[in-house]
Amino acid sequence: MxxxxxxxxxxxxxxxxxxxxxxxxxxxxxxxxxxxxxxxxxxxxxxxxxxxxxxxxxxxxxxxxxxxxxxxxxxxxxxxxxxxxxxxxxxxxxxxxGLKKFIFGLGEHISVLRQALEYYDDGRSKSFYCIAAALLSQAALHSALSEASGIEGDNKAKAKALRALLTGCARSENVELKLIK
Structure with missing residues (x-):
């Protein structure tokens, strides 16, 4: 099925x-x-x-x-x-x-992730963005993406800036953005 x-x-x-x-x-x-x-x-x-x-x-x-x-x-x-x-x-x-409400919320996280991958991907940040999208609140994700939208430069510079913003959000939310060992 x-x-x-x-x-x-x-x-x-x-x-x-x-x-x-x-x-x-x-x-x-x-x-x-x-x-x-x-x-x-x-x-x-x-x-x-x-x-x-x-x-x-x-x-x-x-x-x-x-x-x-x-x-x-x-x-x-x-x-x-x-x-x-x-x-x-x-x-x-x-x-x-309910499932539909959950899917709607998950869709918000997916939307932020897709934006990060489309506009801030340096070819090395996909896993990091996926972890951030999975573990951070919608508010933190939207805040980081909003702040990053004003950043100029190539993809490498923009990815570095977004990673720093997401890491800051993670600290604020007491979340670790890395694999569990």
């Missing part, structure tokens, strides 16, 4: 904030349930159970959520894949506010 919202994984990962979602070529990931997803991730047990078997978008729409796949919360949240940090928060937001 293809999903209506490939930007959010059945498991709760924000696919639309992943560097591979924005990669060109054979390593591009279409997001959970997106076109050709099964060719890249044929054994995804979350999608098989949630979307294919139960015809749901995300696991938290299932009455018996969380299932045993989510038992070791601390292990999932410690994973070096930064978007794993938000899996449980995402599911809680979907359960309390």
């Amino acid at each position: 293809s999903k209506s919202y490939p930007v959010i994984g059945c498991c709760g990962i924000e696919c639309g904030l992943c560097p591979r979602f924005y990669t060109e070529g054979s390593s591009k990931c279409p997001g959970c349930g997106g076109e050709s997803f099964e060719k890249l991730h044929p054994a995804c047990s979350f999608k098989t159970c949630c979307a294919d078997k139960r015809k749901l978008e995300v696991c938290s729409q299932y009455a018996e959520f969380p299932c045993r796949k989510f038992e070791d919360r601390s292990k999932i949240e410690r994973d070096s894949f930064v978007r794993h940090k938000r899996i449980f928060i995402n599911h809680e937001m979907i359960k309390s506010g």
